[in-house]
Structure formats: C-alpha cells, structure tokens
Amino acid sequence: MEPTIETVRELSARHSNWGRWGDDDERGTMNLVRPEHVVAAAGLVNRGRTISMALPYDDAGPQTGAFGRFNPIHLMIRDGADVIAGSSLRDFYGGNERHFRGTDDLIIMPLQSGTQWDALGHVAFENQIYNGYGAEWVSSKGAMKNSVKNAADSMVGRGVLLDIPRAQGVDWLEPGHAIDGEQLQQAADVAGVEVGEGDFVFVRTGAMTMARSNGDWGDYAGGDAPGLGLGSVDWIAERDIAAIATDTWGLEVRPNETPDTFQPLHIVLIVHMGLWLGEIFDLDPIADDCATDGVYEFMFCGPPLPFTRAVGSPLNPMAIK
Numbered sequence: 001m002e003p004t005i006e007t008v009r010e011l012s013a014r015h016s017n018w019g020r021w022g023d024d025d026e027r028g029t030m031n032l033v034r035p036e037h038v039v040a041a042a043g044l045v046n047r048g049r050t051i052s053m054a055l056p057y058d059d060a061g062p063q064t065g066a067f068g069r070f071n072p073i074h075l076m077i078r079d080g081a082d083v084i085a086g087s088s089l090r091d092f093y094g095g096n097e098r099h100f101r102g103t104d105d106l107i108i109m110p111l112q113s114g115t116q117w118d119a120l121g122h123v124a125f126e127n128q129i130y131n132g133y134g135a136e137w138v139s140s141k142g143a144m145k146n147s148v149k150n151a152a153d154s155m156v157g158r159g160v161l162l163d164i165p166r167a168q169g170v171d172w173l174e175p176g177h178a179i180d181g182e183q184l185q186q187a188a189d190v191a192g193v194e195v196g197e198g199d200f201v202f203v204r205t206g207a208m209t210m211a212r213s214n215g216d217w218g219d220y221a222g223g224d225a226p227g228l229g230l231g232s233v234d235w236i237a238e239r240d241i242a243a244i245a246t247d248t249w250g251l252e253v254r255p256n257e258t259p260d261t262f263q264p265l266h267i268v269l270i271v272h273m274g275l276w277l278g279e280i281f282d283l284d285p286i287a288d289d290c291a292t293d294g295v296y297e298f299m300f301c302g303p304p305l306p307f308t309r310a311v312g313s314p315l316n317p318m319a320i321k
Contacts, residue, residue, distance in 0.1 A: 003230055003257050008264045011230065012125075012272035015237040018132050020274075025131050026146050028120050028274025030154040033242045037198040041158040041299040045320050051289055053202070053245075053281045053302070053317040054115040062217040062249065062280065063113050069221070072109035079103050111148075112312040117155075117243075117304045118270060118277040121146035122311040125267045130274045142309025151276060152306035157242060158199050159300030159319055162187035163287050164226075165206040171213075172206025178229025178253040179203065185235065191296035197240040200300045203228065204283040207248045212284075220249055227253040233268055236275070244269075245278025245317075278302075278317070286319045295321060 021031045055061060061071040083101040112118070120130040121143035127135045130146050137145040164179055165172050167187040173179075184203070188195055195201055205226040211217050225248045228236075236244060245251075252265040261267070269275040290296045302317030304310075 002259070003264070005258065005261045005264075007230060008258060008261055008267050011233050011268045015233065015268065016272040017274045018130075018272065023131070025274075026120065026150045027154070028130055029240075029242050029276060030151050032240050033154055033157050033198045037157045041156070044158065044297055044299050047293075047321050049289065049321040051286045051319040051321070053283060053286055053319060054315065055280060055282050057107070057109065057114050057314060061114055062211070062220045063110075064217075064221050066222045069110045069113050072107050072113060075106050075108070077104040077106055109314070111307065111310055111314060112279070114314055115280045115282065115317065116278070116312050116314050117148060117151065117302075118266070118279065119143065119146060119148035119304070119311045119313070120150070120270055120274055120276070121148075123263075123266045123270045125271045128271065130271055138311065143311050144309065146311075147308070148304045148310045148313040149306045149308055152303050155200070155243070155276075155303035155315075156301045157299075159202060159298045160188075160191075160193050160195055160199050161202045161204065161283065161286055161290050161296045161298075161319075162191065162195075163204045163283075163290065163296070165204065165209075166190070166287065166291060170206070172210040173226035175224035175226060176253065176255060177205070177226035178231065178257060179205070179227065180229050180231030181235030182231075184232055191290070192294075193296050195239050195241060199239070199241045200302075201236075201241050201244045202278075202281060202283055202286070203244065203246045204287050205246060205248055207246075208282055209284055222249060223254065225249060225254045227251055228265055229253045230257050230264065230268075233265070236269070237273060241275070243276035243278060245281045247281050247283045249280060251277050251279050281317060289319075289321070293321070
C-alpha cells in the first residue's frame with residue numbers, strides 16, 4: 001500500500017519524543033550525548049588523521065535558487081589594493097609609521113546553502129514544531145524556541161559511517177532509491193560497527209560521487225535523489241542516535257514516497273523525534289579513508305555556529321581517527 005500522510009502520523013506518534021526530556025526541552029536527541037560518550041569517542045583517535053566533511057562555501061556550490069537558496073557570495077571589504085593605496089582604515093591604523101595594514105571580507109549566504117544542520121525549529125507540521133511548541137514561536141525575528149544555538153555546545157561524540165553504495169557493491173545509489181532499515185544494518189554489518197545511543201550517523205549515498213562523475217551538479221538541489229525512506233524510521237528510532245546526516249540535498253529519498261506529503265521524514269524525525277539532521281555533507285573523503293583502513297568509526301566534532309534564533313547553520317564537520 002502506498003504510504004500517505006496517515007503513515008507519517010502513525011510513525012510520528014510511535015516515535016515521538018515530546019516530553020521525554022521535559023516539557024520545556026529544545027535540544028531533542030542532543031540529550032542522548034552524555035560525557036561518557038565524548039570520552040569514549042576520544043579513545044577512537046589513534047592516527048591523528050583529520051578529515052573534513054564539508055563542501056567549500058563558494059559560488060561553485062550546488063544551489064540553483066530553488067527554495068530561495070543560493071550559493072555563498074564572498075566579497076572583500078578591504079583588499080590589497082586598499083593597502084597599496086594607503087586607504088585601508090588610515091585613521092585607525094594611525095599612519096604609515098605603524099606599518100600594519102589589514103584585509104577583510106564578508107559572506108552573504110542562506111544558512112542552509114551548503115553543508116549544514118537543520119535545527120529543530122526548521123520544520124513545522126500541523127502548526128507545531130518539536131516538543132509541541134506552536135509554530136508561532138518561529139517568527140520574522142527567528143526561532144524563539146528550538147533554534148540551532150541549542151546544539152552549539154554539543155555535536156561531539158562517536159561518528160559512524162554507513163557507506164550504502166560500498167555495502168551494495170556499486171559506485172552510487174540511483175535517484176529514487178529508498179534506504180530502509182535492512183540496508184542501514186547491512187552497511188553497519190559490512191563496516192563491522194554497532195550503532196547505538198548518542199552516535200552521530202553519516203549515511204553515504206554516493207550522490208556527490210555521481211555529480212562529480214557527471215561534471216556538474218545537475219538537479220542535485222531539490223531534484224530526484226537517493227535517500228532515507230520511511231522504512232528507515234524504526235531502525236533509526238530504536239538506536240537512540242544523536243544525529244544523522246547524508247551527502248544529499250534533502251536527506252530523504254526523492255521523489256518522496258508520500259505523494260500527498262512533502263519531505264515526510266523531516267516531519268517524523270525533526271518535529272516528533274527531535275532528531276538533528278545534516279545535509280550536503282561531503283562523505284567521499286571519509287568513505288575512502290574508511291575503506292582503506294577498514295575503520296568506520298571515529299571521533300566526530302561538528303557543532304553548528306551559534307547564530308541566535310537561526311533554524312539552520314553551516315559548519316565544518318570533522319572526523320578524527
């Protein structure tokens with residue numbers, strides 16, 4: 001039977017974390033990361049190898065303007081020409097005798113235009129956001145509840161890579177491929193890892209590998225894509241993970257499995273489960289490293305930037321092995 005909005009409601013009710021950590025909670029599954037998890041994650045560092053999982057923030061990113069998202073725009077406030085001309089904040093620097101001159105720049109970007117976390121205030125369903133707060137708590141001034149800042153002192157722990165294409169013996173999953181719990185477990189078995197409480201789980205679909213092979217982003221941003229399907233929800237919920245991220249634009253399979261509901265997993269996972277979702281993570285470098293040394297677990301550090309009242313944030317997620 002084709003899933004519908006009723007499927008979404010049933011999964012949401014079955015796995016809701018509303019009230020689990022108190023009626024005033026805004027951290028959701030970040031509550032699952034305890035100090036002992038961080039200590040144990042530090043014990044995974046053996047080689048001193050550091051691997052970024054971020055795309056560069058520049059005008060070569062995947063955004064097309066869809067959903068109001070464009071690639072970052074980088075501008076210089078003061079550059080080398082200002083230094084040579086002697087016009088670079090002359091009064092502030094106090095004249096040539098002080099020698100020092102500086103350059104400065106700025107970025108204009110949607111906070112979710114590149115590698116990013118979705119905050120728990122990012123999605124509303126039936127006029128509510130995570131933990132039962134009314135959608136009005138996210139106003140023109142930003143998220144008064146469930147902002148991304150609630151995870152700024154978190155996002156450190158054990159990272160686990162689930163490389164679905166490698167587990168299935170292919171270079172990448174085709175657009176429209178829905179990943180279910182069995183496929184997640186198969187990848188975990190191939191990797192020799194057990195996913196558990198407080199883990200940060202990274203699911204590689206190979207979407208970026210395909211884009212690189214094609215030589216352009218195509219419809220990566222908002223188009224058909226492999227991703228998590230509704231059949232993955234029970235597996236994810238049962239393991240009490242802290243966060244999950246993928247190498248795709250929107251984390252879940254597109255076209256969505258529910259013709260009457262856009263991005264149904266965002267409703268289940270963010271609004272009801274309070275699970276932090278990461279998107280547009282570049283998982284190819286860490287996947288190559290894991291395939292080389294056979295180790296698919298690592299210390300992860302990737303907090304959002306502490307933007308007040310923001311519903312998303314860029315970051316530079318790091319795997320440390």
